[in-house]
Every structure is written in structure tokens, then in C-alpha cells.
Amino acid sequence: MTARLDIEDHLLDEALAWQQSLESDDADWDGYVQWLEADPRHREAFDSVALVNAVVEEHAPAVGDLLAAQPTVDIPRTSRPRRWVAGGAIAAALALVVAIPVLRQADPVTTYRSDPGKSRDFALANGTNVTLSPSSAMVVTGKDAAKIELASGEAYFDVRHDPARTLTVTVKGYQVTDIGTRFIVNAGGGGFHVGVSEGTVSVVAPQSGQAVQIGAGQQMFGDDGGATVAPITPDDVGSWRSGRLSYSDAPLPLVAADIARYSGKAVIVDPSLEKSHFSGILVIGDGTRLLTDLATVMAIRISPEKGGYRLSAARAH
Amino acid sequence: MSPDNESGLEALYGIYRAELLRFLVARTGDASEAEDLLQELWLRARQQNTGPIGNGRAYLYRMAQNLVVDRLREKQRRMVRERRWTDQETDFAAAGVEPADRRRTTEEQMLAREEVATLVSAVTNLPAGARKAFELHKLQGLSHAEVAAELGISKSGVEKHMAVAMKYLRRALLD
Numbered sequence: 020m021t022a023r024l025d026i027e028d029h030l031l032d033e034a035l036a037w038q039q040s041l042e043s044d045d046a047d048w049d050g051y052v053q054w055l056e057a058d059p060r061h062r063e064a065f066d067s068v069a070l071v072n073a074v075v076e077e078h079a080p081a082v083g084d085l086l087a088a089q090p091t092v093d094i095p096r097t098s099r100p101r102r103w104v105a106g107g108a109i110a111a112a113l114a115l116v117v118a119i120p121v122l123r124q125a126d127p128v129t130t131y132r133s134d135p136g137k138s139r140d141f142a143l144a145n146g147t148n149v150t151l152s153p154s155s156a157m158v159v160t161g162k163d164a165a166k167i168e169l170a171s172g173e174a175y176f177d178v179r180h181d182p183a184r185t186l187t188v189t190v191k192g193y194q195v196t197d198i199g200t201r202f203i204v205n206a207g208g209g210g211f212h213v214g215v216s217e218g219t220v221s222v223v224a225p226q227s228g229q230a231v232q233i234g235a236g237q238q239m240f241g242d243d244g245g246a247t248v249a250p251i252t253p254d255d256v257g258s259w260r261s262g263r264l265s266y267s268d269a270p271l272p273l274v275a276a277d278i279a280r281y282s283g284k285a286v287i288v289d290p291s292l293e294k295s296h297f298s299g300i301l302v303i304g305d306g307t308r309l310l311t312d313l314a315t316v317m318a319i320r321i322s323p324e325k326g327g328y329r330l331s332a333a334r335a336h
Numbered sequence: 337m338s339p340d341n342e343s344g345l346e347a348l349y350g351i352y353r354a355e356l357l358r359f360l361v362a363r364t365g366d367a368s369e370a371e372d373l374l375q376e377l378w379l380r381a382r383q384q385n386t387g388p389i390g391n392g393r394a395y396l397y398r399m400a401q402n403l404v405v406d407r408l409r410e411k412q413r414r415m416v417r418e419r420r421w422t423d424q425e426t427d428f429a430a431a432g433v434e435p436a437d438r439r440r441t442t443e444e445q446m447l448a449r450e451e452v453a454t455l456v457s458a459v460t461n462l463p464a465g466a467r468k469a470f471e472l473h474k475l476q477g478l479s480h481a482e483v484a485a486e487l488g489i490s491k492s493g494v495e496k497h498m499a500v501a502m503k504y505l506r507r508a509l510l511d
Contacts (some may be wrong), residue, residue: 031499039480052358056362067506068502070409071505086459086460299450299453308461316456
């Protein structure tokens with residue numbers, strides 16, 4: 020499907036124009052056939068446009084209903100910068116807490132922090148590439164990045180395969196170890212999340228102390244009650260790097276924490292929804308629509324709350 | 337009215353068969369798939385109990401076009417399903433096996449839900465003009481001319497908005 024995205028813009032414009040003109044009764048089918056025959060890329064462009072059109076037509080009633088039912092809570096953009104400062108302060112405090120014990124070991128400690136609204140790429144000394152999701156913080160200890168702790172937010176790891184060494188990332192007491200994979204870890208919503216798109220990682224949960232293997236296409240959610248393993252589409256792992264938040268049966272508090280990071284507003288999940296799960300894709304955009312999109316898709320309620328918003332079950336009609 | 341509607345469309349098919357095949361070859365880029373689609377078109381033309389058709393030739397072209405798009409859509413769905421299916425063939429998934437058909441229905445519902453979620457999210461992220469034009473044209477079924485009148489802009493303005501909207505949705509859906 021990715022190949023289709025490479026189609027040149029002017030070809031899409033032509034395809035869209037044909038798509039439109041073929042709807043009329045006196046459509047120029049001969050001209051259309053000639054256009055198709057002129058260049059095989061025309062067919063590809065038209066396929067792609069026709070497919071989008073078919074999906075839109077198929078779901079038009081559902082999409083129309085959901086858009087009409089959208090809550091009118093609009094997240095004001097003007098207050099964003101101040102909120103972000105608050106979020107940064109929390110992240111800094113968390114990073115500090117985890118940094119103190121390691122400082123005593125006299126190993127070099129580096130704290131990587133990403134700004135609001137911007138992810139951050141960097142390479143660790145051991146050949147691991149990391150992308151920090153916006154408003155996230157990670158603490159790396161040791162010259163060869165022997166210890167890595169995700170303090171807040173989410174990070175994507177691309178680890179070069181090297182059987183001579185392993186890499187361990189600690190997140191909320193969970194230890195994720197691997198030797199050459201691609202995966203994400205997330206520390207949001209009072210829980211722990213790991214998703215693997217390539218290779219295998221080994222996860223030791225604080226409660227059991229037992230190592231569990233999580234392979235490509237699998238994810239693990241952990242909280243105080245324990246951990247669960249579920250399937251995930253490998254392409255969806257770290258999809259925020261291309262502008263989307265993708266979830267497959269994710270606990271709502273984790274989704275809310277991600278949205279809080281992207282929107283810069285606190286999002287509180289009402290106890291009535293704490294055990295809810297969400298599957299779906301949210302387009303990040305500038306982050307301001309995420310919460311209303313989520314509420315719309317899940318048919319739940321948003322109410323303003325000090326410093327942010329509260330998500331709760333919709334009132335009975 | 338023609339003496340017999342069913343044979344009417346079938347007779348038209350006989351007249352336009354050659355050019356419909358040329359169209360399908362150009363449309364699919366695959367001669368054998370085109371033949372296959374033409375066969376399906378003929379079966380449908382025979383079965384269809386239509387009322388009087390204003391422009392039989394355009395009607396047949398549109399039927400053929402719809403057959404192509406249906407197949408495209410089915411292929412895309414199958415790709416998504418198969419990708420997920422292989423993803424689920426893992427030790428952990430095997431532990432909680434569900435009957436295959438039930439899983440498939442769940443998968444389809446999930447796919448539909450995800451598509452709706454992607455569309456809603458993408459539409460709300462559209463620039464205001466593109467969103468309005470998209471909603472009026474695609475969701476409320478107004479023609480381009482009606483959308484132009486409603487928004488007080490030119491028809492080419494509507495087309496520009498629609499192009500922005502469709503390209504954005506395409507990125508969101510096919511990425």
C-alpha cells in the first residue's frame with residue numbers, strides 16, 4: 020500500500036478530475052480510456068483515488084453521524100504554551116527522581132528530553148537509534164549506554180543486532196532487554212507498554228520477576244495488577260513517527276496520557292472508564308483535536324476540569 | 337420501454353462488448369482479469385431487471401467501473417486481514433484461540449471501526465473550507481454546483497477544496 024503514496028501530485032489531480040467528471044451522465048468515457056492507455060501511472064493514480072472514494076462512500080453515514088455528534092468542547096490554543104511548561108516540569112521532576120540513584124555510581128548520566136509537539140532523534144553510544152515522542156524524557160547511564168530508563172512518554176528503539184551485547188530499558192520497574200530489534204516502550208497512564216515491530220524482546224515484570232518473550236507483532240500492557248500480552252500490527256508500532264496514534268485494545272488511561280502529551284492538557288479518566296480499552300487510529304495534527312476525536316469514536320463524554328479535561332461515560336439518554 | 341428490459345441491457349452489451357473489453361484492459365492493465373470482469377459484467381447485465389435506461393452505453397461503462405472498484409476494495413481488505421492474520425499466528429494468540437470465522441468477523445468489524453475512526457479524525461483535521469466542501473458533497477450528497485452555491489464560491493473552488501480533502505484522506509487511509 021505504501022507504493023501508492025508515491026504517486027505524483029499532478030497525476031492525483033488528473034485522477035480526481037476524471038473521478039468527478041465520470042459521475043455525470045454525459046461522461047467522456049472515450050477520453051477516459053485514452054487517458055488510461057496513455058500512461059500506466061494513470062491507472063495507479065485512479066485506483067488510489069477510487070479506493071479512497073469507495074471507503075468514504077461506504078462509511079459516509081457513520082462518519083456523518085459521528086461528526087454531527089461531536090462534542091463542542093474546543094481546546095483553546097492560546098493557553099497551550101503555559102500548559103506545556105507545566106508538563107515539562109512534571110517530566111523534569113520524574114527524570115530527577117530516577118536520576119538520583121544512578122548519580123551515586125559516578126557513571127556519566129545524560130537526560131534526553133523532547134520538546135512539546137516535537138519528537139527527537141538521537142543515537143546512543145552503543146549503536147542504538149532512539150526517537151523520543153514529544154514531551155518525553157529518558158535517562159541514559161554509562162559510557163556505552165548500559166542503563167536506559169524511560170522516565171515519561173514514549174520512545175522508539177531501533178537496535179543494531181550485535182550478539183556481543185544486550186540493551187536493557189527500564190520502564191516503571193519493567194525491564195525490557197533485546198539484541199537487535201525495533202520496538203517502542205511507553206510509560207504513560209500509570210502503566211507500562213511495549214510493542215515490537217521486529218525481532219524479539221525479553222520483558223521482566225516487577226511483580227513476577229519472570230522473563231516473557233515478546234515478538235514482532237506483539238505488545239504487552241502492564242499495570243499494578245499484572246501484565247497482558249496481545250497482538251499488534253507491526254506497522255502500528257511507533258506510528259506517531261508518521262503522524263498517527265494507533266491503538267489495538269489499549270487501556271484508556273494510556274491513550275489519555277498520550278493525548279495529554281500531544282495536546283498539552285491534562286486528561287483525567289473517570290474511574291467508570293478506567294478499565295475501558297480503545298482500538299483505532301487518531302490523526303495527531305496539531306494535537307488539539309485528539310481528545311474530541313477519541314471521545315467521538317468511543318461515544319464518551321468530555322467535561323472541562325481544572326487544568327484540562329475529564330473523560331467519563333456518556334450519560335444515559 | 338424496450339420489449340424486454342433484461343434482454344435490452346444484454347443486447348446493449350452485445351453492441352459495446354469490444355469497447356468495454358478495451359476499457360477493462362486499460363483500467364486493470366491485465367488482459368485476463370479484463371476478460372474475467374467482462375464475463376461478470378455480462379452475467380450481471382443479463383440478470384439485472386432495470387427500468388428504462390437513458391444512456392445504456394454509459395450505464396454499462398459505469399457497471400464495469402464499479403466491478404473494478406469492488407475488486408480493488410476487496411483486495412485491499414484482504415491485504416489488511418492477511419497482514420493481521422499472520423501477525424496473530426503467534427504463541428500468545430494460539431493460547432486463546434477463537435474459531436476462525438468468529439475471529440474474521442471481529443477483524444472485519446474492527447477494520448470498519450478503524451476506517452471510520454481514521455475518516456472522522458482526518459476530516460476534523462482538514463482545513464475549514466475543504467472540510468465544509470467534503471461534508472456537503474460526500475456526506476450530504478450535494479453536487480459540486482450545489483456545494484458552490486451553498487458556500488458562495490466557484491465550482492473550481494469546490495474542486496480545489498475536494499482535491500485537498502481527498503488527498504488528505506488518501507494519506508490517512510492508505511498510509
